[in-house]
Amino acid sequence: MLKILVGALLFVCCGYVGYGVNAYYRRRSSLLTEILGYIDALEKGISFLQSPPLEITSSYVADRKSDAVKILSEYVKLLEKGAFSKQDCMLAVNTKLLTGYEKNVVAEMLFSLGRSDLDTQLAELSKYRANLTPISESAKQNYKKYGALSFKLGILAGLAAMLLVA
Numbered sequence: 126m127l128k129i130l131v132g133a134l135l136f137v138c139c140g141y142v143g144y145g146v147n148a149y150y151r152r153r154s155s156l157l158t159e160i161l162g163y164i165d166a167l168e169k170g171i172s173f174l175q176s177p178p179l180e181i182t183s184s185y186v187a188d189r190k191s192d193a194v195k196i197l198s199e200y201v202k203l204l205e206k207g208a209f210s211k212q213d214c215m216l217a218v219n220t221k222l223l224t225g226y227e228k229n230v231v232a233e234m235l236f237s238l239g240r241s242d243l244d245t246q247l248a249e250l251s252k253y254r255a256n257l258t259p260i261s262e263s264a265k266q267n268y269k270k271y272g273a274l275s276f277k278l279g280i281l282a283g284l285a286a287m288l289l290v291a
Contacts, residue, residue, distance in 0.1 A: 132290040136283035143279015150264070150272035152192055153222045157261035159193035160231060164254050167238070171246055178238040179204040192222060200235050211236045230256050 170181035182201050186194045199217035203209040214232035234253040
C-alpha cells in the first residue's frame with residue numbers, strides 16, 4: 126500500500142513539474158505578445174489621439190490581468206510620480222519571464238516614451254517592435270514545441286516512476 130502511495134505521489138509531482146514548465150512557456154509567450162500589443166496601442170494613441178503615455182498606458186491596463194499588466198502598472202506608478210530614471214524602469218520590468226537583453230529593451234522603450242517629438246517617438250516604437258517581434262515569434266514557437274511536450278513528458282515520467290516504485 127505504501128508503494129502505491131509513493132508511486133502516486135511521484136506521478137503527481139512529475140505531472141506538476143511538467144505543468145509548471147508548460148505554464149512558464151505560455152506566460153512568456155503571452156507577455157511578449159502583450160508588449161507588442163502595447164506598442165500598437167502606443168503608436169495609435171500617439172499618432173492619432175496625441176495622448177500622453179500616462180493616459181494611454183492607464184487605459185491599456187484598466188481592465189486586464191497579466192504579467193505585462195503588472196509591468197505596465199509599475200510604469201504607470203513611475204509616470205504618476207513624475208521624474209524617474211532608466212534604473213527605475215529596469216526595476217519595473219524585473220520579471221523572470223524575460224532575459225536580460227529583453228528586460229533592457231523594454232525598460233529602454235518605457236524610459237524613452239514622452240521624451241521626444243512625435244516622429245521620433247514613432248520611429249523608436251517601430252525600432253522596438255522590430256527588436257521584439259522575432260523574440261515574440263520565437264517564444265510562441267517554443268511554447269508550441271516545448272510547452273505541450275513538457276506537460277506530456279511530465280505525465281509520462283510520472284507514470285514511469287509510479288511503475289518503477291510499485
